[in-house]
Amino acid sequence: MTDADLIIIGAGPAGMAAAISASEAGAKVILLDEQQSAGGQIYRNVGSNHDGRSFLGEEYFEGLKLVEALSRSNVKCEFGTTVWRIEDDLRVVWSRDGVSNISSARHVLLATGAQERPAPFPGWELPGVMTAGAAQILMKSSRLLAKDAVLAGSGPLLYLVAVQLIKAGTPPIAIVETQTMKNAFKASRYLPRAMLASKMLAKGMELLRYIRKSGVSRYTSAKDFQAVQNDDGQLTFSFRTRKRVHQLVTPLVLSHQGVVSSTHISRSLGLAHEWNLSQQAFLPIVDKWGRTKNSRIHIAGDGAGIGGARAAIASGRIAVLDMLFQLGKLSDDQRNQSSTADRALLRQSLAIRPFLDALYYPPKEILAPSGETLVCRCEEIGASTIRQTLNQSGLGPRQIKSSTRSGMGPCQGRMCELPIQGILSSCGKKHLLPKVRTPIKPISLGELASLAERPSTKS
Amino acid sequence: MKRDSRFKERQEGVETVQMTLDGDIMTAQIGDSVAAAILAYSANPSRHTAMGSPRAAYCMMGVCFDCLVEVDGRPNVQGCMTLVREGMVLRRQNGLRPISGVQADD
Ligand SMILES: Cc1cc2nc3c(=O)[nH]c(=O)nc-3n(C[C@H](O)[C@H](O)[C@H](O)COP(=O)(O)OP(=O)(O)OC[C@H]3O[C@@H](n4cnc5c(N)ncnc54)[C@H](O)[C@@H]3O)c2cc1C
Ligand code: FES
Numbered sequence A: 001m002t003d004a005d006l007i008i009i010g011a012g013p014a015g016m017a018a019a020i021s022a023s024e025a026g027a028k029v030i031l032l033d034e035q036q037s038a039g040g041q042i043y044r045n046v047g048s049n050h051d052g053r054s055f056l057g058e059e060y061f062e063g064l065k066l067v068e069a070l071s072r073s074n075v076k077c078e079f080g081t082t083v084w085r086i087e088d089d090l091r092v093v094w095s096r097d098g099v100s101n102i103s104s105a106r107h108v109l110l111a112t113g114a115q116e117r118p119a120p121f122p123g124w125e126l127p128g129v130m131t132a133g134a135a136q137i138l139m140k141s142s143r144l145l146a147k148d149a150v151l152a153g154s155g156p157l158l159y160l161v162a163v164q165l166i167k168a169g170t171p172p173i174a175i176v177e178t179q180t181m182k183n184a185f186k187a188s189r190y191l192p193r194a195m196l197a198s199k200m201l202a203k204g205m206e207l208l209r210y211i212r213k214s215g216v217s218r219y220t221s222a223k224d225f226q227a228v229q230n231d232d233g234q235l236t237f238s239f240r241t242r243k244r245v246h247q248l249v250t251p252l253v254l255s256h257q258g259v260v261s262s263t264h265i266s267r268s269l270g271l272a273h274e275w276n277l278s279q280q281a282f283l284p285i286v287d288k289w290g291r292t293k294n295s296r297i298h299i300a301g302d303g304a305g306i307g308g309a310r311a312a313i314a315s316g317r318i319a320v321l322d323m324l325f326q327l328g329k330l331s332d333d334q335r336n337q338s339s340t341a342d343r344a345l346l347r348q349s350l351a352i353r354p355f356l357d358a359l360y361y362p363p364k365e366i367l368a369p370s371g372e373t374l375v376c377r378c379e380e381i382g383a384s385t386i387r388q389t390l391n392q393s394g395l396g397p398r399q400i401k402s403s404t405r406s407g408m409g410p411c412q413g414r415m416c417e418l419p420i421q422g423i424l425s426s427c428g429k430k431h432l433l434p435k436v437r438t439p440i441k442p443i444s445l446g447e448l449a450s451l452a453e454r455p456s457t458k459s
Numbered sequence B: 001m002k003r004d005s006r007f008k009e010r011q012e013g014v015e016t017v018q019m020t021l022d023g024d025i026m027t028a029q030i031g032d033s034v035a036a037a038i039l040a041y042s043a044n045p046s047r048h049t050a051m052g053s054p055r056a057a058y059c060m061m062g063v064c065f066d067c068l069v070e071v072d073g074r075p076n077v078q079g080c081m082t083l084v085r086e087g088m089v090l091r092r093q094n095g096l097r098p099i100s101g102v103q104a105d106d
Helices: A013-024 A063-072 A132-142 A156-167 A181-188 A191-214 A264-268 A309-326 A333-339 A339-351 A353-359 A383-393 A397-404 A417-427 A445-455 B034-039
Strands: A004-009 A029-033 A077-078 A082-086 A092-097 A099-110 A114-116 A129-131 A150-154 A176-177 A215-217 A223-229 A235-240 A245-250 A253-257 A259-261 A274-276 A282-283 A297-299 A374-376 B015-021 B024-031 B068-072 B074-078 B090-092
Touching: A004 A013, A004 A309, A013 A029, A013 A063, A029 A445, A082 A264, A092 A150, A099 A309, A099 A445, A132 A156, A132 B034, A150 A156, A156 A176, A156 A191, A156 A253, A156 A383, A156 A397, A176 A245, A181 A353, A191 A339, A191 A353, A259 A282, A264 A282, A264 A353, A297 A309, A309 A333, A333 B090, A339 B034, A353 A374, A353 A383, A374 A383, A374 A417, A383 A417, A397 B090, B024 B034
Parallel strands: A004 A029, A004 A099, A029 A077, A099 A297, A129 A253, A150 A176, A150 A253, A176 A215, B015 B090
Antiparallel strands: A082 A092, A092 A099, A114 A259, A223 A235, A235 A245, A274 A282, B015 B024, B068 B074, B068 B090
């Protein structure tokens, strides 16, 4: 006997939508998330933000519908639980408050979303440099507003956070953007297709208009980012535009270069992945139902490739239809027919991606850092060390790891893997999928030992 | 020396808890993560690395591990993934603490 028909990992839009529809279809569902409440990244904490944080925008509060539907459903939600291993027989091992437990299911849906792309530049490890997403998390969860920040990098989230900060009454002192005319030119050929998602395009334009109207300074085609800590703890952030070198003094540099799929769980399962050129990241290989080569494991949402919240919702529900089909609750025809509306939604939401991927393609110096820029923040290893190791012996990522220790710190490669891939490819080498071992998050030995004593714990 | 936070001072009216950070009293709001509370408290680093460089929370979502802090005697806790509680005793970590259970090498 299993604990559930379906265990879903991740309570973002993909996981919530999947959980609701599976449970409506009569499936027994367990939903696990390491956050303290449902919402995922985009709708983080939306269920508790009734205090008029309207600066977060209408789109954020749209998440309330899902969160409320989830709480009305029969889905068993377990928050504050970090999944650190999934076994081939679909036993899901999770940790909460220093205690590990195992739940088992007939199907597993990975809906673990994305992380911001690591964006190395000299000084990115200093206190005061954070990601734009981190600043947004602080707004959503703690009502903390960044004071006189500089937003630096590129991507839609950079503009969204800028607008949220302006509306909250704490505008950034500047937005420093890395995208160039060349990016815009390359992106233009995807514009006709992006028109299919005209609402999303319009929203983006609206953000830009708002920023322009606010009078916040914008710099474009910026490069050579550098942050230096001053005696008073402030940062001097410098960069170069076509015309000259600029210096801004600020307490906070909020950096962003788009988001990339989180693949630690899918990789730890030994599932197939491939390098995606336009997203510059590894993506798990799934079929049109989100099904992996293990037919009982599906992946939905940003974890299977970046698509945003609406695509995540659609793909979550589509994956559930395939599971219901496998469980014998739907016929082949029923599955296919029931997916039509969500397929249309998915197609429409994804139509804008090639345009966005080209427009906000990360600059070379961020993808493949050089010089003294730290690549591995945990083990404090600079790009030049990695490049030297690579040149000396013609090694691949695995050897780089063992000879430099990069990727062996607590983040387990989440920050350094992509920059190392970038360095590899800038040296003309092939991308090689870095292995992931469990536990995918550090677990104390005591916790492992106590789990071993209770092998058949039920949730 | 304690430096002022990099973030705007928050309105009151939210229930608070009292904790200590390296022995100093630190007030946080209910619902804060430990990392958020430390950022709201001061601009100082929240740890130093093995090579002595200052660090503070970077991603706030459990990815970077730069928010590691000692909580009630337990080292290497991810501050951004841990909610504050009344009476918590926090200590900044200086230098390396062994991380057990990480088997990322291959
Ligand atoms: C920091 C950040 C902020 C963002 N903000 C916005 C925004 O404001 N607007 C927007 O349109 N898009 C935003 N995005 C893009 C976002 O990825 C998508 O819009 C959307 O949230 C994707 O939905 P999802 O369901 O695929 O994943 P997510 O919403 O990312 O949800 C994944 C969930 O899985 C959980 N999880 C991951 N690993 C584990 C594990 N091992 N164990 C247990 N739980 C786990 C996470 O806690 C998370 O709640 C943001 C992305 C990031 C990284
Ligand atoms: S701030 Fe990145 S893991 Fe906590």
